[in-house]
Amino acid sequence: MSQRPTLADVASAAGVSVSTASLAFSGAGPIAEATKQRVLDAAAGLDYAGPNPLGRQLRSGRSGIVGVVVGDALRRSFREPVSVQLLDGLVDTISPLGLGVLLIPGSLEPGAPAVDPLVESAAMDVAVLIWGGTLDDPTLQALQRRGIPLVVVEGQDLPGIVTVGIEDRDGVADIARHLTDLGHERIATVTLPFGPDRRSGLADTERLGQITWSIAQRRLDGLRDAGVTPTAVYETPASLVEQGKTAAHALLSGPPETRPTAVVGQSDLLASGVVLGARELGLRVPQDVSVAGFDGLDLPWLAPDVLTTVAQPIAEKGAAVGRAIEALLAGGTPADEVLPVELRLGTTTGPAPRA
Amino acid sequence: MSQRPTLADVASAAGVSVSTASLAFSGAGPIAEATKQRVLDAAAGLDYAGPNPLGRQLRSGRSGIVGVVVGDALRRSFREPVSVQLLDGLVDTISPLGLGVLLIPGSLEPGAPAVDPLVESAAMDVAVLIWGGTLDDPTLQALQRRGIPLVVVEGQDLPGIVTVGIEDRDGVADIARHLTDLGHERIATVTLPFGPDRRSGLADTERLGQITWSIAQRRLDGLRDAGVTPTAVYETPASLVEQGKTAAHALLSGPPETRPTAVVGQSDLLASGVVLGARELGLRVPQDVSVAGFDGLDLPWLAPDVLTTVAQPIAEKGAAVGRAIEALLAGGTPADEVLPVELRLGTTTGPAPRA
DNA sequence: CGGATCGATCGAATCGATTCGAACCGGACG
């Protein structure tokens, strides 16, 4: 009898039937106060800590779990403050509903199976894909085959799948206009990864046609929307400060006459790396080169500089995902949401240097 | 019949019994290749994506879920890279075992219930507490009452609970000796939070007696082990760069004759904030003041400086937690683990300035 | 040619709870 007690044990100890004991815990259904108390006392006496969730879940068909597929590798995602803050907002929203977040690694290292075993066989009521996913993404396909409702963040629109995103294309256009208003004509950009191959370096025309992750594409399109054709597009394999630095060295080492006078980073981490890289090259920001980012993080290490950026409501994005989940579980079909962004001027952009 | 198919549907479609169908999926037990194929074909025909995990879990009594109580670490996570990297190492280790990580918020805002609902009623086979937990922690108590095996990271030793930690006390002692060897006599320290009240400011003797989170205590003790009595102890409410900056202003604003010549941060983020704060005050590092940290993160934004620090094997710590979990699930009683740390000299410490 | 053996398949019990309809009880009413 070293087994943990079950509801049946409690019931017999309290001298009631199992169904009555269940009522005492769930509170659903009529039960006399005295009976309820007797059951709870019996439970306390047996060290019974409440109904076994597995039994409840099987019966109800709900696991109370939201699977969150965190990007390409958990490792990178976690260095990615945007994903993490999104997760935070999501947890805040669904925690009161009694839902929990199960972390699911996306595609793993080469050699590993294409999808994490959790994708195939973990119990979950809904799944969230952070950082998009194309229709041919094996993870997405596996989840669809299992019939698990999906919410996709920052992906492309997919038929029959709820999407949550931001107006990033417009935001980048705002930044581009800000820069052209300041007189900049040679504007380069440092991008997020184009796709799972995560290459690094200047992208030529051919490479620009191979963008599969729509987030990089949209933010590039934003520049063009404002009439800006970047003089150079530097693709990075990950949104990291170091990558921004590397990009800065590649973009800003030339002579002042041909060097870009402004650099737009597709994330704040990349942009702050560009600022640091520019400083290493002896360039002053913003006198010699302007730098703008995207996300609206606060980056204490750039002080006293403040990055010009487009702020996105990250926690609110998490909350929007949470609301979509709630609606899906209620049997509804929530509408896609696109959240607004806001241009936030800092000290890293200024008038273009006189030629 | 809009219900999703069950194993019974597949079995009858394939013309076999439920138990045989089960064998076809689980692979446990003898089954003729032809039969197996017939079952799998029937499954494909019905769009059956594999056995329902809830049924399997109830039967086996295992949910395959590891609950990780992340304290407020999630909210600050990009700011608290150590917890995040630990999580990463953990996921890498247990993912191949088919286990998933369920994020559980630790202490919530005041006003919320003392423990997250997930703590009370989520299905999990093991729970991990990051950043310790004292015996009177309600979360810890609730999990123990439920009979869920626990692994505690960086906590104090608790009877009957597996602990994973590092030799941080010795590591800090190494740092202290490094500084005294360099001739430093006035050494101040900037600490992690003392407890859930998270105060901010210089700690007097009384306050020093109120430390409940053992990690701060151990790293203070390390100084004393090396014979160093700090001239000032600055307590921070969170391990953040900004807090380090604030501390620097409080500690380093005095005249050179009484000002500390070295500051030991209990984390790299705090220490890097101290470096930035010192620079703001016009002090040169390390000529005017030496700064050392703890953790061994790479902080690209301090470049070209490299922080002197004590490196801890964070991913390995996650792996150690994973191994402990594996052992617990196998019915064993894994031993506590204490991982080594390593003093790593950078450019932020140097000889004490001449008096 | 009959009995032992082995592999494949099947039936039924089980995991722990929820839930629905039936049964039960005391009191109020006709």
Next chain:
DNA sequence: CGTCCGGTTCGAATCGATTCGATCGATCCG
């Protein structure tokens, strides 16, 4: 005194799989 009724409690079915012991059929050997 019999009936009806609202409030409780109970029994049994159910959720979807796993697993053990039994059964069945065919092969192998004496």
